[in-house]
Amino acid sequence: MDFNLPADDDPRRIEVRQWLGQHPGCSYRQLAERGFTVPHWPAPWGLGADPELQLIVDDEIGRAGIRAPHHINPVPINNCGQSLLKYGTPAQRQRFLEPALACEEIWCMLFSEPDAGSDVGALRTSARREGDHYVVRGQKIWTSLADRAQLGVLVARTDSSVPKHEGLSQFLVDMASPGITIRPIVDMTGESGEYNEVFFDDVIVPADRLLGKEGEGWKISMQQLQTERVALSRPGAIWGSGPSARDLIDGLIAAGRIAEPLLRDEAARIYIEGEILRLLALRSLSDRMNAKEAGPEGAVRKLIAAPHGQKLLDLAKRSQGVSGLVRDRNVLPMTPGERGPFSNWDHAFWWSPAVTLGVGTQEILKNVVAERVLGLPREGDPTRKLPWTEVLAARAK
Numbered sequence: 001m002d003f004n005l006p007a008d009d010d011p012r013r014i015e016v017r018q019w020l021g022q023h024p025g026c027s028y029r030q031l032a033e034r035g036f037t038v039p040h041w042p043a044p045w046g047l048g049a050d051p052e053l054q055l056i057v058d059d060e061i062g063r064a065g066i067r068a069p070h071h072i073n074p075v076p077i078n079n080c081g082q083s084l085l086k087y088g089t090p091a092q093r094q095r096f097l098e099p100a101l102a103c104e105e106i107w108c109m110l111f112s113e114p115d116a117g118s119d120v121g122a123l124r125t126s127a128r129r130e131g132d133h134y135v136v137r138g139q140k141i142w143t144s145l146a147d148r149a150q151l152g153v154l155v156a157r158t159d160s161s162v163p164k165h166e167g168l169s170q171f172l173v174d175m176a177s178p179g180i181t182i183r184p185i186v187d188m189t190g191e192s193g194e195y196n197e198v199f200f201d202d203v204i205v206p207a208d209r210l211l212g213k214e215g216e217g218w219k220i221s222m223q224q225l226q227t228e229r230v231a232l233s234r235p236g237a238i239w240g241s242g243p244s245a246r247d248l249i250d251g252l253i254a255a256g257r258i259a260e261p262l263l264r265d266e267a268a269r270i271y272i273e274g275e276i277l278r279l280l281a282l283r284s285l286s287d288r289m290n291a292k293e294a295g296p297e298g299a300v301r302k303l304i305a306a307p308h309g310q311k312l313l314d315l316a317k318r319s320q321g322v323s324g325l326v327r328d329r330n331v332l333p334m335t336p337g338e339r340g341p342f343s344n345w346d347h348a349f350w351w352s353p354a355v356t357l358g359v360g361t362q363e364i365l366k367n368v369v370a371e372r373v374l375g376l377p378r379e380g381d382p383t384r385k386l387p388w389t390e391v392l393a394a395r396a397k
Contacts, residue, residue, distance in 0.1 A: 005055055012053055016060040028069055029102035036061065037069045037101045038077060041085070045097060051282065071241065071341065075107035075145065076100035079224045080153045083170075087212035087220060096151065096172060108149035110140040110173070110198060111221065120155065120221060121164040122383075122391075125200060127156035127171065129207070134158070134171065136179075136203040142358070146182050146196035149175050154205075155221050158214050160388040167388055168217030172209045179203040188350060225298075225360065235278045237309035238351055239359065242342030243334055245274025245308075248316055251332040257319045266315055273308045277301065296372035299365040306355040306362065313349045320345075 006013060016036070023030055031037050032045075039049035039057045049057065061068055070077040081100060084093050099105040116122040125138025136156055146152065152173040159167035175182075181199040212220055235244040243251075249271050252258040258267065280301050317324040320332050327346055334345065342348040356362050370376040383391045 005059055006052065010056070013056050013060060016057055017063075020060060020064040020066075026066070027102075028072065029104065031061070031066075031069060032098070032101035032103075037103075038081070041082070045085075045101065055282075069101070069103055072103040073100060073106055075109055075149075075153065079109065080107065083211060083220055083224060087216070089208070091208070092172065092211070100151070105150040106145055106148050107151045107153060108143050108145040108175070109224070110143055110146075110152045110154040111225075112142045113139060114141050114197075121168070121218060123155060123157060123168070124392075125154075125156045126160075127154075127158050127169060127205065129158065132207050134205045134207065134210070136171070136173070136200045136205055138200050140198040140200075141195075142185075143196045143198050144194055146175065146198050147184055151175060152198070153211075153224075155217050157388065158217075160392075162215075162387060163385050164383065164388050164391060165218045166215055168221070169214045170211040170217040170220050171205050172211055173203070173205055177203050177205070187354075194351075235274045235281065236342070237312045238342040238348050238355060239309075240281075240305070242309070242348040242351075243312070243316070243345065245271045245312055247334055248312055251316070251334055252319060254333045255319075257332075263315070263319055270308070270312050270315060273304070274312070277305055277308060280304075296368050299360065299368040300373065302360060303362060303365045303369065309355050310352045313345070313352045316345050317349050 019034065020026065028037070035041075035043070035045070035047040035049075036057050038046040040046055040051075040054045042048050047053070047057075058068065075081075076097070077100075081097060084097055088096075096105070100107060110125075111120055111123075113123045113125060115124060123138075125136065125140065127134040127136045134156075136154070138156065140146075140154075143152075152175050154171045154173045155168055156171060157167050158169040161167070173180075179201040180203055181201070183197050183199075185195040185197060187194060235246070236242045237244065249258070249267060252263070252267055258264050316332055324332075324345075332345060334343075342351060360368075367379055371378050383394075
C-alpha cells in the first residue's frame with residue numbers, strides 16, 4: 001500500500017494548484033472562502049474533503065509559499081473551532097468562525113492555572129451568573145497567543161456545589177474586555193514569548209458567549225485537548241511543526257555526516273519513528289473524516305511524538321559538532337518547506353524541552369493510556385466525587 005501523497009498529475013492536485021496560481025498572494029480570507037483552510041469541515045466552512053484531498057490541499061498551500069493557516073490561528077482550526085459546529089448556536093458560528101478561519105481574529109485557550117497544573121478539573125477561576133451576563137474572576141497561565149488573541153476560549157467554574165469535573169463551563173471571551181490583564185512569560189529560546197499569564201478581575205462575559213450548556217465544560221475541553229494532541233502529533237519535531245525526521249536525514253546526507261556508522265544507526269531509528277508517527281497521523285485524519293471523535297489514542301500519539309522530537313533535535317545539534325553550539329551557524333541544511341514557527345534548527349532545539357510538558361505531561365498521558373486504553377484501575381483521587389466547596393474547605397484547613 002502506498003502511503004505517499006498522490007503524484008503531481010493527480011487531477012485534484014492540479015485543480016487546487018490552478019486556483020492558487022490564479023490567486024497569487026491570496027489572502028487567508030480567500031483561502032477560507034474557497035474552503036481550503038478547513039477542507040475536512042462541512043460546507044459552508046470547508047469542502048467535506050476526504051483525508052487524501054485534505055492532505056493535497058495542505059501540501060499545495062505549502063508549495064505555493066503560503067504559511068499554513070493552522071500555523072497562524074491554530075486554536076480554532078486545530079482545536080476549538082469544531083466545538084462550535086457541535087455545541088455552538090447558529091449566531092455563535094456566524095459571528096466567530098468566519099473571522100477565525102480567515103485568520104482575522106486570533107484565538108487562545110484559557111485552560112491551565114497555577115494551582116491546578118495538569119488537573120484541569122481543579123481549576124479555581126469562577127464565572128458567576130448575574131442576569132444576562134457572567135462575572136469572571138481568576139487566573140490562567142501558560143496561555144499561548146494570549147498577547148495577540150482577540151478571542152479566548154475560557155474554562156471556568158460555574159457551580160461549586162457539585163464535584164469538580166461537573167461544575168465547569170466554557171465561554172468565548174473578548175480578550176479586550178475590561179478587567180483582563182496579560183503578562184508575557186519570558187522563555188530561554190530568545191525568540192518572541194510563546195506563553196502568557198492572564199488575570200480576570202470581575203470580567204463581564206455576556207451570557208450568549210456560553211458554549212454549550214452550563215456544566216459541559218469538562219466534556220467539551222477534553223474533546224478539544226484530544227483533538228489538539230492529534231493535531232500536534234504530526235511528524236514535525238515540535239508538536240507537529242518544525243523539522244521532521246525526513247528533514248534530518250536529508251540534512252545529514254547533504255552535510256556528509258551520514259557516513260559515520262553510529263550516527264547513521266541513530267538517525268535510522270529516528271527516521272523509523274518519524275514514519276510511524278506520519279502513518280498514525282494519517283490514521284487519525286481518516287478517523288476524523290469518518291466522523292469518529294478523537295479519543296484516548298491521541299494521548300498515545302503525543303506520548304510517542306514528544307520524546308521523538310527531542311531525540312531528533314538532539315541528534316541534529318550533536319551532528320554539527322562545535323558549529324552547533326553557535327547560534328545561526330548551522331552546517332546542517334534544511335530542505336525548503338513550510339514548518340510553522342519552528343523553521344530553524346536553533347529555535348526548535350531550544351524549544352524542545354517543553355514538548356514533553358505542554359498539552360499534557362508524559363505522566364498524565366501515561367495515566368490516560370493506562371486507564372482508558374488498557375483498562376487499568378483509575379489512579380486514586382479522594383476529591384473526585386466531592387462537592388468542590390468541600391475540597392476547597394479541606395485545603396484551607
